[in-house]
Amino acid sequence: MTTIDDTINQWLRDAHAMEEQAEQMLESQSSRIENYPELAARIKRHLEETQSQLERLERCLERRGAATSAMKDLTAKASAMMQGLSSMMAGDEVMKGALASYAFEQFEIASYRILITAAETAGDIETARLCEEICREEEAMAADLADMIPELTRSYLTRENADLDEAKR
């Protein structure tokens, strides 16, 4: 086991922790949104993708012989940043939720790009391929959120201006 392989295992566990945090955030958002059906549907679809990503990452860690028992500790350590992101979404405000989701997707994209380069450097083509596959799913979600943001903003402001309680959810 080289240092590079150790590092890749740690980064894969970080990615697993990141997806666990994503699952929580998406579930929470999905249950809260009431008046923005297009956004709610996309979040629900990405929640299912995220659950599948968790399974794929677990299989990848097993294949690499990386212990998953220490995963809980690493999860706690890795999630400082994600706690910040989540706490921003603790309110019921749909705009802040969309913003935090978009930033979180981009965080995931950069994480997988680092992992792709690392796995290629170590010659683990299967891990590189999996990370590319997951990265494309995150990129599609980020692109869809970016596309939705202008219409979401207009819709939010119209509802808010009409003094509708429902604007924020």
Add this chain to the structure above:
Amino acid sequence: MTTIDDTINQWLRDAHAMEEQAEQMLESQSSRIENYPELAARIKRHLEETQSQLERLERCLERRGAATSAMKDLTAKASAMMQGLSSMMAGDEVMKGALASYAFEQFEIASYRILITAAETAGDIETARLCEEICREEEAMAADLADMIPELTRSYLTRENADLDEAKR
């Protein structure tokens, strides 16, 4: 003063708080990086841009007649998510720093895109134009970080594999 104008003023203050947080993060990173000169130089350049963005946002808030005295409270409120991002960068690890910086840039980009749509909706073309200008600076920084990540990853892994203490900084 309409509700939309109130909301825009609040989002502009949030953007100001976000850039204050960015300034801190970039200063801290800039002082810490020792062995990655290309990244350090780009961060230093963006630190100067960020300081200019703060001034431009202050002038915009003044022009809109938005009180800046309440800014401190709003800053504290807005920075929950950013504290998370910063805490992730509290270590001296260059890869996590680059990752958090990239996610932060994307958070900024989405914030300005929301503000552009809102300002256009309210007919404040000058604010929309300023937010477009700042957004382009953030997009350039995000694109440069994305371009640097593969080489940064390889360089980091090579140093780490050679067991160099300097890898992380």
